[in-house]
Amino acid sequence: MPTAQGYSRLHIALHWLVVALIVPQFLFNETIAEAFDATLEGRVADPGVLGPLHVLCGMAIAIAVVWRIALRVKNGVPEAPAAESAVQKMIATGTHLGLYLVLLLTAATGSVAWFGGVETAGDVHEAMTTVLLILVGLHVAGALYQQFVLKTNIMDRMRTPRV
Numbered sequence: 409m410p411t412a413q414g415y416s417r418l419h420i421a422l423h424w425l426v427v428a429l430i431v432p433q434f435l436f437n438e439t440i441a442e443a444f445d446a447t448l449e450g451r452v453a454d455p456g457v458l459g460p461l462h463v464l465c466g467m468a469i470a471i472a473v474v475w476r477i478a479l480r481v482k483n484g485v486p487e488a489p490a491a492e493s494a495v496q497k498m499i500a501t502g503t504h505l506g507l508y509l510v511l512l513l514t515a516a517t518g519s520v521a522w523f524g525g526v527e528t529a530g531d532v533h534e535a536m537t538t539v540l541l542i543l544v545g546l547h548v549a550g551a552l553y554q555q556f557v558l559k560t561n562i563m564d565r566m567r568t569p570r571v
């Protein structure tokens with residue numbers, strides 16, 4: 409993968425779009441969960457407005473993630489700040505790749521559950537959202553550690569486009 413000067417405007421926009429779409433997925437998922445339970449039990453499901461919205465946001469997240477992976481492959485990503493130790497670099501890269509993988513698996517298992525009526529896929533979907541929360545926590549803690557302890561000004565990478 410090539411090394412870039414920094415993230416592009418589009419890459420930065422997609423990063424914050426995914427953040428903005430993930431928050432409601434965690435705050436407003438009761439309607440789809442209830443509708444899913446109802447379907448499994450053979451009752452009439454009422455997904456209301458929030459049910460389809462959960463599906464749409466989930467799909468949009470998946471599209472944005474695939475787009476970002478394509479941008480990473482095409483343009484590359486900036487090197488880790490020099491202040492990071494080899495272990496910290498490994499953790500950061502692992503977290504980034506883990507976030508992509510888990511986001512795609514979350515969207516995929518949600519789709520299999522919802523469109524296929526597969527209970528196990530729903531269980532895996534729930535488990536994936538827990539893993540996602542842990543990875544996001546690690547990622548945000550890392551970003552704040554870089555910004556305020558190592559003082560690498562890392563936040564500027566996700567604010568100011570360089571390419």
Ligand code: HEM
Nearest residue numbers: 433434437441444463466467514515518519522530534537
């Ligand atoms: C990456 C995007 C997504 C995120 C972050 C996400 C997040 C969540 C969360 C936090 C829950 C509640 C889990 C719990 O109660 O512990 C949930 C439930 C659910 N989501 Fe998603 N979701 C995403 C994409 C999707 C998609 C694309 C679909 C369908 C096409 C979907 C269908 C469902 C269903 C059916 C449930 C209920 C599962 C059950 O009760 O077993 N989700 N989602």
Ligand code: HEM
Nearest residue numbers: 423426427430476480504507508544548551562563565566
């Ligand atoms: C749902 C939440 C989030 C997800 C899924 C996420 C995902 C990612 C991923 C995958 C990268 C790697 C670069 C890329 O390919 O885009 C990245 C970079 C970055 N993120 Fe996030 N992020 C989230 C939230 C945040 C938040 C809340 C902050 C700020 C506190 C943040 C700050 C950064 C910074 C500064 C980088 C650049 C790191 C570097 O170049 O080494 N992210 N993010």
